[in-house]
């Protein structure tokens with residue numbers, strides 16, 4: 001998977017590929033990141049990428065030409081790709097959206113700054129607008145990095161244990177189960193017996209039940225959407241009985 005990121009702050013975005021899971025994935029060539037700075041495509045002496053908004057008002061707007069030239073340079077440098085603009089107005093990113101993006105061979109991510117980009121850029125170059133949540137941050141770079149991390153985790157070989165991504169929260173539309181590690185007793189608190197039993201089937205059943213119960217407790221809306229199998233209904237009833245709900 002190749003990510004091309006159009007950004008005024010390439011060093012900021014490079015950081016996401018320098019550490020941990022994504023760092024190793026980049027080393028293994030499973031993920032590639034190329035950054036393109038619109039300032040390198042500004043033609044005036046001051047390398048201007050922004051200007052005052054028509055109609056007045058506070059702040060600045062990113063100009064069409066330098067950003068468009070950077071996008072077109074990125075397009076020309078590889079396979080055909082979808083151009084994604086990160087914006088609070090975009091379609092809310094969820095597990096299904098991440099999975100769809102993971103199927104693309106290449107994605108060009110456009111990161112806005114200031115008050116945003118000239119609307120004509122969206123009409124001319126943007127294929128889809130994506131939001132990571134209903135809030136505003138100062139630039140599209142952090143949302144782009146969030147998206148790249150979420151997408152890369154789904155790529156074959158990126159996560160060590162083959163089915164880690166499959167066990168990720170939201171993988172089956174559920175929240176995650178609780179996790180425990182050594183020491184067995186800490187601050188007077190122990191670990192659920194089933195996890196020490198060595199009975200892998202019982203552990204898997206317990207984890208599924210916990211994931212169902214926690215989703216029911218914390219995000220009942222997810223259960224509404226997802227629906228439950230008959231076996232899951234039974235597990236959830238066990239959970240509620242056990243937790244005295």
Ligand SMILES: NC(=O)c1ccc(NC2CCCC2)nc1
Pocket residue numbers: 086087088112113114115116117130131132133134135136137138139140143
């Ligand atoms: N919720 C989001 O995905 C998101 C994306 C971009 C952004 N800020 C950018 C948008 C144009 C200038 C700053 N804020 C929030």
